[in-house]
Amino acid sequence: MKHLLSMDDLDREQIETILERASSFAEVSRREIKKVPTLRGQTVVTLFYESSTRTSSSFELAAKRLSADVVSVKASGSSVDKGESLKDTVETLSSYDPAAIVLRHPHAGSSKMLTGWVDASVINAGDGMHQHPSQALLDIFALRERIGSLEGANIWIVGDVLHSRVARSNIHGFQRMGASVTVAGPPTLIPRGIEATGCEVRYSLDEIDSADVIYLLRMQNERMGENFVPSIREYARLFQVNSRRLGPRQLVMHPGPVNRGVEISSDVLDSGQSLISEQVASGLVVRMAILYELLTGNENTRSDSSPDGPVPIGEPA
Amino acid sequence: MNTGPETVSQPLPEPLVQRPGSQATLVIRGASVIDPVTGIDGVHDILIEDGTISEVAAAGSLADDGVEVVDGEGRHVFPAFFDPHVHLRTPGQEYKEDLETGSRAAAAGGYGGVLAMANTSPPVSSPADIDALRHRARSEASVPVGFLATVTRGMEGRELTDMAELREAGAVGFTDDGVPVTNPGILRRALQYQAMCGGRIALHEEDPDLSAGGSMHEGEVSMELGLRGVPSITESVMITRDAAIAGYEGGAIQIQHLSAIESIEAVRRARADGVDITCEVTPHHLCLTDEAVRELDPSRHKMNPPLRSEDDRQALIGALLDGTIDCIATDHAPHAVEEKEVPYEAAMMGVTGLETAFSALYTELVLPGTIPLPLLVEKLGCGGIPFGIEPFRIEAGRKASLCLIDLEAEWTVGENGYESRSRNSWCAGRQLTGRVLMTLAAGQVAYRLRSFSLGVA
Numbered sequence: 138m139k140h141l142l143s144m145d146d147l148d149r150e151q152i153e154t155i156l157e158r159a160s161s162f163a164e165v166s167r168r169e170i171k172k173v174p175t176l177r178g179q180t181v182v183t184l185f186y187e188s189s190t191r192t193s194s195s196f197e198l199a200a201k202r203l204s205a206d207v208v209s210v211k212a213s214g215s216s217v218d219k220g221e222s223l224k225d226t227v228e229t230l231s232s233y234d235p236a237a238i239v240l241r242h243p244h245a246g247s248s249k250m251l252t253g254w255v256d257a258s259v260i261n262a263g264d265g266m267h268q269h270p271s272q273a274l275l276d277i278f279a280l281r282e283r284i285g286s287l288e289g290a291n292i293w294i295v296g297d298v299l300h301s302r303v304a305r306s307n308i309h310g311f312q313r314m315g316a317s318v319t320v321a322g323p324p325t326l327i328p329r330g331i332e333a334t335g336c337e338v339r340y341s342l343d344e345i346d347s348a349d350v351i352y353l354l355r356m357q358n359e360r361m362g363e364n365f366v367p368s369i370r371e372y373a374r375l376f377q378v379n380s381r382r383l384g385p386r387q388l389v390m391h392p393g394p395v396n397r398g399v400e401i402s403s404d405v406l407d408s409g410q411s412l413i414s415e416q417v418a419s420g421l422v423v424r425m426a427i428l429y430e431l432l433t434g435n436e437n438t439r440s441d442s443s444p445d446g447p448v449p450i451g452e453p454a
Numbered sequence: 455m456n457t458g459p460e461t462v463s464q465p466l467p468e469p470l471v472q473r474p475g476s477q478a479t480l481v482i483r484g485a486s487v488i489d490p491v492t493g494i495d496g497v498h499d500i501l502i503e504d505g506t507i508s509e510v511a512a513a514g515s516l517a518d519d520g521v522e523v524v525d526g527e528g529r530h531v532f533p534a535f536f537d538p539h540v541h542l543r544t545p546g547q548e549y550k551e552d553l554e555t556g557s558r559a560a561a562a563g564g565y566g567g568v569l570a571m572a573n574t575s576p577p578v579s580s581p582a583d584i585d586a587l588r589h590r591a592r593s594e595a596s597v598p599v600g601f602l603a604t605v606t607r608g609m610e611g612r613e614l615t616d617m618a619e620l621r622e623a624g625a626v627g628f629t630d631d632g633v634p635v636t637n638p639g640i641l642r643r644a645l646q647y648q649a650m651c652g653g654r655i656a657l658h659e660e661d662p663d664l665s666a667g668g669s670m671h672e673g674e675v676s677m678e679l680g681l682r683g684v685p686s687i688t689e690s691v692m693i694t695r696d697a698a699i700a701g702y703e704g705g706a707i708q709i710q711h712l713s714a715i716e717s718i719e720a721v722r723r724a725r726a727d728g729v730d731i732t733c734e735v736t737p738h739h740l741c742l743t744d745e746a747v748r749e750l751d752p753s754r755h756k757m758n759p760p761l762r763s764e765d766d767r768q769a770l771i772g773a774l775l776d777g778t779i780d781c782i783a784t785d786h787a788p789h790a791v792e793e794k795e796v797p798y799e800a801a802m803m804g805v806t807g808l809e810t811a812f813s814a815l816y817t818e819l820v821l822p823g824t825i826p827l828p829l830l831v832e833k834l835g836c837g838g839i840p841f842g843i844e845p846f847r848i849e850a851g852r853k854a855s856l857c858l859i860d861l862e863a864e865w866t867v868g869e870n871g872y873e874s875r876s877r878n879s880w881c882a883g884r885q886l887t888g889r890v891l892m893t894l895a896a897g898q899v900a901y902r903l904r905s906f907s908l909g910v911a
Contacts, residue, residue: 222792222795223797224796242799243799244796245679245680245681245750246750246798249750250750250795250796250797264797265680265797267681268680305678328683329673330674331676331677333674333677333678334677334678355619371531
């Protein structure tokens with residue numbers, strides 16, 4: 138595996154490999170010295186054309202924990218502001234000979250385009266409304282830590298599915314791990330043809346009791362101008378997950394950032410049924426695992442010396 | 455075909471203009487000639503003298519007394535094609551294409567004439583704009599070119615252009631192609647005015663509120679790729695509306711680049727109601743579907759209207775076969791590399807098609823037996839009819855506008871570059887069968903494939 142572009146590209150075995158690697162990094166993260174020398178001397182570029190807190194910080198920290206040199210570029214305040222094209226920016230950054238480029242971009246397929254322009258491994262950290270594979274992987278990781286296996290789990294993805302790259306990645310990811318997926322939301326925010334992915338569609342939360350896990354999506358205020366929902370108030374009344382709707386055995390996830398009081402009530406958010414902080418913590422170790430697999434995985438296969446854990450564990454830099 | 459009563463007092467100028475050049479004298483020996491208009495279908499010699507076809511005779515019967523002999527054996531001769539929908543980008547966007555490169559691309563595709571759309575920069579909205587373009591075409595165009603003018607000034611959808619004067623200046627028709635005429639009141643006035651000045655109105659049918667933000671066909675693929683979709687009904691609701699207006703006013707309209715089942719049905723209904731409605735389809739809508747968009751390569755697969763479903767594609771082929779669709783038009787839309795080498799959603803819409811239309815359709819539709827060769831030749835040739843321009847014929851006494859094609863030659867599109875200034879061909883990298891070896895346009899040799907050796911007597 139050279140690039141991570143879409144959950145479509147990953148089979149269950151590859152997902153398992155990354156998750157196992159993440160588990161071993163979780164162990165490293167509990168040590169006093171959390172750094173390993175795996176990527177010493179290598180450069181990781183993160184290039185973010187959209188605002189991000191969790192994804193950009195965790196990729197950056199993940200690369201640093203692996204001892205890589207990290208260059209973080211944000212569109213605002215860079216030459217992108219001056220109208221430089223994606224291709225030219227990427228070619229400029231390529232002169233640092235990066236081992237990996239982590240890209241977030243508002244347009245679908247931008248990461249895929251990069252693979253034609255650079256030698257580096259390309260990691261899609263969100264491309265338009267298309268894919269956000271590292272999010273799906275960390276969600277699967279966090280969920281497995283809590284419930285052991287996704288096999289047979291019933292997962293509902295609720296909210297603005299239409300505009301969500303997270304939904305597009307997670308539907309595939311959850312299904313591949315054996316879960317069944319239902320998407321729910323107002324019909325204006327459920328894309329036509331989504332049944333083709335094998336998920337069920339509901340336009341209400343009437344049957345939400347059947348869910349083991351409720352995965353909430355952010356209701357984006359900027360969608361209001363386009364009449365996707367008549368009002369946030371009505372949306373919250375129909376689709377908010379709150380303590381009245383949530384059963385005692387159900388778990389709640391959310392990719393963040395959260396709109397308290399819109400898609401989720403504060404009491405649910407702050408309850409033990411919420412996995413949100415575990416998701417953020419998983420983000421770091423899963424992204425370490427992704428970098429590890431992409432940047433060292435091939436060499437291990439070649440030398441046939443693939444160890445059970447990261448090679449240099451116990452050798453802090 | 456009716457383009458409205460001719461009530462403009464003075465005679466209209468010739469619809470097509472080209473660069474003057476030496477008139478060909480040559481004989482094409484032993485080629486299979488197919489001309490759907492004259493009904494010729496057999497092996498013949500064709501003698502062209504001083505740009506005019508002087509004899510179409512039995513194979514081997516024409517002497518080669520000193521004239522250039524073109525070996526037609528095993529090759530085909532068709533009347534040159536005619537494309538009623540191309541973007542030559544002059545004035546203002548010559549970095550994409552101009553009259554010279556665009557007409558050369560046409561000649562390379564076997565075309566003997568094209569009609570240029572008016573969405574240039576600035577748009578072609580005044581008689582002086584038409585004058586200037588026709589003047590330039592007389593020094594730059596290697597095949598005859600006709601020009602359409604905009605329906606509304608600057609394509610802004612608010613005021614009508616001086617349609618009568620534009621016709622007098624040589625506008626063959628009217629179009630705001632690139633954008634729809636959104637205001638039905640404006641379209642109604644234009645169709646009323648057409649009754650006086652003639653000139654079919656070609657319509658890019660798209661409801662902008664339904665298509666807003668979309669970059670591909672709305673369906674399973676757009677759902678998976680997370681690209682905003684353009685639903686099929688975006689096109690058909692406007693066709694239905696505009697056909698009703700045209701029917702009410704007795705106007706003549708051409709529906710451009712039909713893409714969806716619903717649109718075909720709307721055209722059929724309008725025609726059954728007696729509306730003077732004609733329509734075109736592009737080669738890419740006949741050959742590709744939205745599945746191609748999965749590659750997320752805007753250079754080959756992003757255009758408006760978008761590539762639609764396989765059901766739509768099959769319906770378009772059916773409509774071509776049953777005559778619902780009048781002609782094939784490429785919607786040749788050149789764009790610069792930097793406008794296409796960007797993420798799919800950010801890229802300009804449009805693909806080039808002049809150089810590959812015949813070969814692509816021959817490869818994709820004729821060779822598998824989906825449509826017969828004579829029908830393809832006919833539909834590539836009759837695109838001028840809605841604008842009052844008759845198809846070219848292979849007939850003694852006519853100016854020679856014909857193409858010589860090797861139906862067995864295989865080639866890879868783009869391997870030796872393009873005649874067009876742009877390379878956003880939807881066929882880029884494809885292996886096609888059937889290649890244009892030579893094109894004569896209005897008596898001139900407009901194109902010869904460089905590697906094609908001509909035997910000289």
